[in-house]
Amino acid sequence: MKKENYIRLEFPSKSVNEAFARAAVACFAAQTDPTLEELSDIKTAVSEAVTNCIVHAYPQSIGKICLRAAILEDNSVEIVVKDWGRGIDDIEKAREPMFTTGGDERSGMGFTIMESFMDELRVRSAPGRGTTVTMRRKISLRGKRAG
Amino acid sequence: MVNVTASGGDGRLRLSLSGELDHHSARDGMTRIGRALDDYMPRECVIDMSGLSFMDSSGIALILRVYRRMRECGGRLLIEAPQNQPRRVLDASGIDRVVKIQDTVKGADK
Numbered sequence: 286m287k288k289e290n291y292i293r294l295e296f297p298s299k300s301v302n303e304a305f306a307r308a309a310v311a312c313f314a315a316q317t318d319p320t321l322e323e324l325s326d327i328k329t330a331v332s333e334a335v336t337n338c339i340v341h342a343y344p345q346s347i348g349k350i351c352l353r354a355a356i357l358e359d360n361s362v363e364i365v366v367k368d369w370g371r372g373i374d375d376i377e378k379a380r381e382p383m384f385t386t387g388g389d390e391r392s393g394m395g396f397t398i399m400e401s402f403m404d405e406l407r408v409r410s411a412p413g414r415g416t417t418v419t420m421r422r423k424i425s426l427r428g429k430r431a432g
Numbered sequence: 433m434v435n436v437t438a439s440g441g442d443g444r445l446r447l448s449l450s451g452e453l454d455h456h457s458a459r460d461g462m463t464r465i466g467r468a469l470d471d472y473m474p475r476e477c478v479i480d481m482s483g484l485s486f487m488d489s490s491g492i493a494l495i496l497r498v499y500r501r502m503r504e505c506g507g508r509l510l511i512e513a514p515q516n517q518p519r520r521v522l523d524a525s526g527i528d529r530v531v532k533i534q535d536t537v538k539g540a541d542k
Contacts, residue, residue, distance in 0.1 A: 300456035307486075325486075325517040332488040336455040382526075390458065392492035394525045401524040 290316065291355040298343045298350050298368070300336075307331040310354050314362045317424040326402035327362060327422055333395040334366040334418045340391060342370025342416060361404070361423040373410040380408065434461040434484070438468035445474035447498075450483030453518075458490040465498060475507045482513035482537055491518065492525045499531055513537045 292313050296302045307328040314327050331352070338350045353365040373379045380400070385393030400406050403420040410416040434457040437448040447465055451457070469477070477498060481487075495511065502509045511533045514522055522533060 300454075303454045303456050304452060322516065322520075326520070328486065329488055329517065329521060332454055332486075336488065336490065340455065389497055390455075390462075390490075390493055392489045392496060392525065394489040394492050398489050398521060398524050402520070 338368040342368040369415040372412040436464040443475040445472040448480040452486040455490040487518040
């Protein structure tokens with residue numbers, strides 16, 4: 286699908302960047318005239334995806350995270366979060382609610398929340414080579430845009 | 433950043449959270465909460481979320497850790513007044529199966 290607009294961010298896997306990443310995507314996605322709920326859902330999903338990179342992809346080191354966001358011609362927002370870290374051995378298992386390898390500081394609900402808050406979630410990963418999470422959320426057309 | 437304010441006494445502890453609760457802020461938040469639990473040793477702990485504008489699943493992990501601590505000592509945990517975004521995360525996690533969530537701050541409607 287044709288991209289109407291896009292951004293690309295690259296940042297190190299420092300936890301202080303979680304707030305920056307979700308705020309940056311929310312600012313960009315605001316162009317689609319979302320409701321507050323749609324915008325906060327996107328922020329939450331971005332926070333989960335970026336946190337996964339920081340906690341799981343690079344557990345003992347600082348690595349690179351690439352975040353791309355695009356507004357598509359059907360007024361949906363597509364977000365791609367990519368890392369070059371440890372990768373996921375069993376994606377199906379990782380997507381199960383409450384499954385975590387992160388100890389009691391993690392709830393194991395990250396993918397569940399991404400799935401709940403976005404319309405589509407795709408996860409591609411290769412052990413030792415990294416993970417790419419692609420999410421899409423359709424933004425409802427409101428007011429003048431809907432007419 | 434998440435701010436934690438502890439108040440109470442007489443077996444009760446109110447933890448008022450404000451700001452944003454994510455993985456970055458959760459560790460510091462849990463340290464402060466752990467200290468408050470040690471100081472007050474409550475039978476009932478209330479997490480007042482009315483000032484919390486954002487929370488992701490790191491907040492669920494934090495609540496579960498408080499829940500386990502309260503359960504270990506026979507106490508109970510209650511969550512109060514979450515704003516819309518944290519409420520949606522709480523609902524998606526299904527945590528209301530183990531922790532009671534009250535939509536308003538106790539006494540606020542009086």
